[in-house]
Amino acid sequence: QVRLVESGGGLVQPGGSLRLPCTTSGVNFKINTMAWYRQAPGKEREFVANISGSGITNYIDSVKGRFTISRAYPRNTAYLQLNSLKPEDTAVYYCQTRYFGRDWWGQGTQVTVSS
Numbered sequence: 001q002v003r004l005v006e007s008g009g010g011l012v013q014p015g016g017s018l019r020l021p022c023t024t025s026g027v028n029f030k031i032n033t034m035a036w037y038r039q040a041p042g043k044e045r046e047f048v049a050n051i052s053g054s055g056i057t058n059y060i061d062s063v064k065g066r067f068t069i070s071r072a073y074p075r076n077t078a079y080l081q082l083n084s085l086k087p088e089d090t091a092v093y094y095c096q097t098r099y100f101g102r103d104w105w106g107q108g109t110q111v112t113v114s115s
Contacts, residue, residue: 002026002104004095009109016085016113022078022095022106029076032099036069036080038091038111045094049080063089085113 008020022034035050049059049069057069068081078095090113095106 002097002099004097004104004106006093006095006106006109009093009111011112011114012085014086014113014115018082018085018111020080020082020093020095020109020111022080024076024078024095024097027076027097027099027104029071030073032097034069034071034078035096036078037094037096038089039094039108040088040091043091048093051078082111085111087113087115089113 003025005023006020008018010018012018031053033050033052036048037045038048039045047060048063049057049067051057051069051071059067066084070079090111092108092110094108097104
């Protein structure tokens with residue numbers, strides 16, 4: 001059974017940091033590409049970053065240099081490190097992977113950036 005669980009969200013001031021873990025089960029974690037998406041109020045869900053099984057990363061321009069995606073194998077966990085946060089980063093953040101020909105999503109974790 002495929003399962004993705006995100007956590008680590010919360011309220012943070014502009015310029016602050018958060019780390020979001022995504023713990024996975026039921027997937028071939030070492031070869032699957034893991035991704036993070038986000039959805040702001042009233043907006044469509046958008047791609048943020050991903051990391052391949054070989055460690056190749058991609059980021060949207062608006063987060064490049066501020067966010068870092070990584071993966072660790074003891075608990076098959078993907079991380080999104082959020083630094084230098086801005087109010088426009090406020091969104092529900094979702095972990096995602098593709099397995100058995102379909103997309104799998106976590107429940108999401110709320111990140112709110114406010115002064």
